[in-house]
């Protein structure tokens with residue numbers, strides 16, 4: 001579904017997902033999309049003159065439930081409101097005859113979903129839908145870097161093979177794999193092939209919440225240190241389980257934070273599977 005998205009807009013979605021998991025939300029909501037915009041497209045602050053970035057962030061933070069963070073490898077769905085935002089974003093790009101969907105279209109989309117907190121906050125901060133629309137109508141869509149143009153070209157033209165993709169012999173949705181792969185490929189991470197090992201964690205006495213910030217063990221009143229307490233991860237693309245083992249579950253690729261299974265990393269990240277399926281694209 002993100003084929004038409006600019007690189008920046010894709011990162012907005014990526015960070016919205018991150019924000020939702022950080023707050024322990026079971027779905028990506030409109031305010032997470034806005035927090036994603038704040039991280040990746042701070043130019044939108046020109047449209048919210050009434051509140052600073054810190055004030056906007058704090059208002060959302062104050063209103064959010066702070067639940068146990070959800071591991072980043074859990075795929076979160078978009079809330080109905082967030083789906084509406086992305087639908088409006090596409091409509092906005094179409095109406096403005098913009099080929100790509102950028103962060104500016106997502107911003108407008110949030111404004112249009114009137115019964116959500118993020119939209120009310122933006123209106124309160126002075127965002128004016130009519131003015132923004134007029135402004136966007138006179139300029140070309142978000143600047144697209146040569147890298148991005150190429151990436152988009154690949155994504156659009158490098159159509160995936162028909163039907164689902166098999167990973168570890170299990171059929172997966174091609175669209176999901178392609179979206180995850182293109183998101184991961186946006187970052188120039190160094191992926192190291194490594195044996196999976198358990199990690200030390202600290203656990204909060206009171207809430208049972210877990211953190212990798214083992215330095216918190218110094219706060220012994222609140223945290224207990226658990227040596228090798230983190231016993232498994234999942235491949236971010238296909239959710240293949242990684243744990244201490246001598247078979248294919250015991251080895252993967254990592255950038256130090258995220259894990260990928262051998263198959264996903266070697267097929268989709270280290271090589272551009274989706275582009276190389278078309279020999280005319282190099």
Ligand SMILES: [Zn+2]
Pocket residue numbers: 167235236237238239240260261262263264265
């Ligand atoms: Zn995988």
